[in-house]
Amino acid sequence: MSVTLPIFSLPCKTNKDCDIVGQLCCNVNGKMRCQKGVPKPAPKPIHTPLLGFIPRECPTNPVIEILPVKNCTNDTDCWPRICCPDGQHSYCRSTVPEWERDPSGFYPLRSMIPYLQCTPPPPLLFDLFPKPCRTPIDCFPNLCCQEQGKKFCRPPKKSLLALIATVTQRLGRR
Structure with a gap:
């Protein structure tokens, strides 16, 4: 596969050379040029099982x-949460519940998750103009959602x- 060089790409040696145009320094056909790009995401960590x-x-x-x-580098920075990548940084997050492993008896809880x-x-x-928040009360009836290093008010899935x-x-019908 052959990639053609853009006509107006700047030569570069490091990403810092391309900061002025908001691009990354990429190797295209053996030549280092400023290109639009997406930084490589942080690697997916492996977490030790709880208990x-x-x-x-x-x-x-x-x-x-x-x-x-909270920024983190590993799970010990986050206890009882885990360290999860989000873009170029990692933040402490609550773990995913394992509903599929034991679906019996958890249906009421599972149905509440989208809220x-x-x-x-x-x-x-x-x-x-996203509305910043610090606590769930700041956004009610919406949720205070973590997006990378900040929290903003967003509507729930349900x-x-x-x-x-x-x-x-339903209670009124009874």
Whole structure:
């Protein structure tokens, strides 16, 4: 596969040479040039099981974090949470529950998880004034969601107000 050099790419030696144009220094056909690129993500860590047998892994759809945002390098920095990569940095996160391993009896809890999961942030073009938060009370009925090193108010995957309306409607029929 042959990659052609862009007409207006700057020659470079390190990424620092490309900071002025907001790009990365890449090797293209043996020549170092400033290119748009995506930095290599942090490697996925391996976590020791809790109590020696309960597996722990980083969440793909994290639940809200009650504890403050904290940078980390390994799991010992985060106890009882685990250290998970998020972009170029790693932050302490709560582990993913292992519902699939023992589905019996956990259905009520499993059905409540979407009310505690944040929707992903919108594209930057539409997220002009995100509301920062520190506690869940700052955002109610939305959630205080950790996004890399900061927390912002975001709606949950399932609306808590819709749940309350459904429950009160069902109780009203009885």
